[in-house]
Amino acid sequence: MEKKKRIEVVIPCYNEEECIPLIYQSIHEVAKKLPEYQVSILYVDDGSGDASFAKIKEVSERADENEVHYISFARNFGKEAAIYAGLKNSTADYIALMDADLQHPPELLLEMVKGIEEGYECCGARRVNRNGEPPIRSAFSRLFYSMATKMTSTKMEQGTTDYRLMSRKFVDAVLAIGEKNRFTKGIFAWVGFDTKWIEYENVERAAGNTKWSFSGLLRYAVNGFMSFATAPLRGAIYLGFIVMIVALVYGIYIALNMLISGGVKSGYSSIMFAILFIGSIIILLLGIIGEYLARIYMEVKNRPIYIAKAEKLDENTEMKD
Ligand code: UDP
Ligand code: MG
Numbered sequence: 001m002e003k004k005k006r007i008e009v010v011i012p013c014y015n016e017e018e019c020i021p022l023i024y025q026s027i028h029e030v031a032k033k034l035p036e037y038q039v040s041i042l043y044v045d046d047g048s049g050d051a052s053f054a055k056i057k058e059v060s061e062r063a064d065e066n067e068v069h070y071i072s073f074a075r076n077f078g079k080e081a082a083i084y085a086g087l088k089n090s091t092a093d094y095i096a097l098m099d100a101d102l103q104h105p106p107e108l109l110l111e112m113v114k115g116i117e118e119g120y121e122c123c124g125a126r127r128v129n130r131n132g133e134p135p136i137r138s139a140f141s142r143l144f145y146s147m148a149t150k151m152t153s154t155k156m157e158q159g160t161t162d163y164r165l166m167s168r169k170f171v172d173a174v175l176a177i178g179e180k181n182r183f184t185k186g187i188f189a190w191v192g193f194d195t196k197w198i199e200y201e202n203v204e205r206a207a208g209n210t211k212w213s214f215s216g217l218l219r220y221a222v223n224g225f226m227s228f229a230t231a232p233l234r235g236a237i238y239l240g241f242i243v244m245i246v247a248l249v250y251g252i253y254i255a256l257n258m259l260i261s262g263g264v265k266s267g268y269s270s271i272m273f274a275i276l277f278i279g280s281i282i283i284l285l286l287g288i289i290g291e292y293l294a295r296i297y298m299e300v301k302n303r304p305i306y307i308a309k310a311e312k313l314d315e316n317t318e319m320k321d
Contacts, residue, residue: 004038007113007165008069009096009106010086012079013056014046016100018207020055023098024063026106033110037094042069042313044086047076053310060312069314074307079211080182081306083162087171091314096165102206104163111198112165121193124164126157128199137214144221152228154189160197164188180299183224190228226291233292236285243281 009027013020024041031039041063043056053072060068071085087095094116098104108125115123130138148156162184166174173191174184212220226232257265 004036005094006038006040006092007034007094007096007109008040008042008090008092009098009109010042010044010083010090011098011100012044012046012082012086013048013052013100014076014079014082014211015048015050015052016208017048017051017055019100019102019205020052021059022206023100023102023106024059024068026102027098027109028063028067030106030109034113037113040067040069040092040314042071042086042090043100044082045070045072046079046082047073066314069312071308071311071313074309077306080184083184084175084182085306085308087175089311089313090171093168094165095168095171097162099163101208103203104161105200105203108163108198108200109165115196115198116165116167118196119194120196121167121170122164122188122195124188124195124197125161126197126199127159127161127202129202130159131202133202137217140217140221144225148186148225148228151225151231152186154186154228156185156189157197160185160189162188164195169193179227180303180305181223181227181295182305183227186224186228226295230292232288236288239281239285243278 011023020043027039027041031037043059045053045056053070056068056070056072060070069090071089073082073085083097086097094113096109096112098106104125112123112125130141142158145156145158148154170191170193173193174187177187177191
């Protein structure tokens with residue numbers, strides 16, 4: 001018998017105790033509709049503080065052999081690290097990435113498999129609306145995508161999610177990007193390949209709460225932007241030029257003024273203003289340079305992206321714990 005192709009669904013979980021059995025059930029149902037594939041799940045427990053890991057183990061014991069794998073982190077390393085760990089540790093032919101909270105409808109996998117069979121290296125889901133999300137959050141997110149696409153040479157499209165099914169080739173390309181501070185959305189767009197988009201309506205979380213606060217999202221956006229764009233550094237040069245030209249013109253004006261009418265005008269306020277203005281620009285630019293420097297520093301340290309405390313992977317060969 002020819003060996004079935006394998007699809008593994010990577011699910012990052014951070015405090016998702018209620019969702020873990022639910023998503024297992026839905027994927028299990030979907031898998032029945034994909035008889036020509038062997039479908040498995042790889043839960044990545046991102047250092048949850050609740051009973052998530054216990055739930056994962058429970059699900060794994062009840063599931064068919066080799067149907068459920070897991071990695072559990074030593075602490076919370078963040079969703080990006082969880083995604084990386086999942087992709088790195090899966091040996092499947094096709095790897096899907098899905099949120100634990102059922103906001104990424106598992107049935108879409110069926111269509112994604114079709115897309116991959118058509119020859120796409122990646123088939124992703126795109127939200128057509130953001131129902132149930134605070135309007136301010138949607139507005140900022142829209143601003144982020146348009147800025148990111150304009151200022152980085154990477155095309156990040158509106159509404160695209162991390163939910164996708166990828167071929168081995170695509171996953172290997174993503175893993176070849178060795179940076180530690182990973183902005184997966186950007187990385188997915190950066191590797192290229194033909195991606196097929198499937199549209200769906202936003203769904204609300206099945207249980208539990210979102211892990212994102214507004215300030216958390218803002219940090220995520222700034223971080224994502226900085227890991228792909230060097231535009232702020234170039235902007236500093238342009239700004240420098242503009243200020244220099246203004247200063248030159250003003251200098252010429254003062255000189256002419258002196259020659260024509262003689263004497264220097266006293267000008268405490270204008271001098272104070274100029275010093276403070278230029279000073280603040282310099283401090284601001286130092287800050288921007290500092291941000292990039294900090295990133296270089298963190299990358300150079302070369303720390304691992306995550307540390308696992310327990311794992312059960314394909315074929316039970318690497319069983320620890
Ligand atoms: N997540 C994670 N580590 C974190 C935060 C979130 O693995 O530090 C997971 C979370 O369990 C979920 C997914 O990332 O499966 C998306 O998180 P969430 O639903 O909170 O984000 P939202 O859908 O609100 O953007
Ligand atoms: Mg969610």
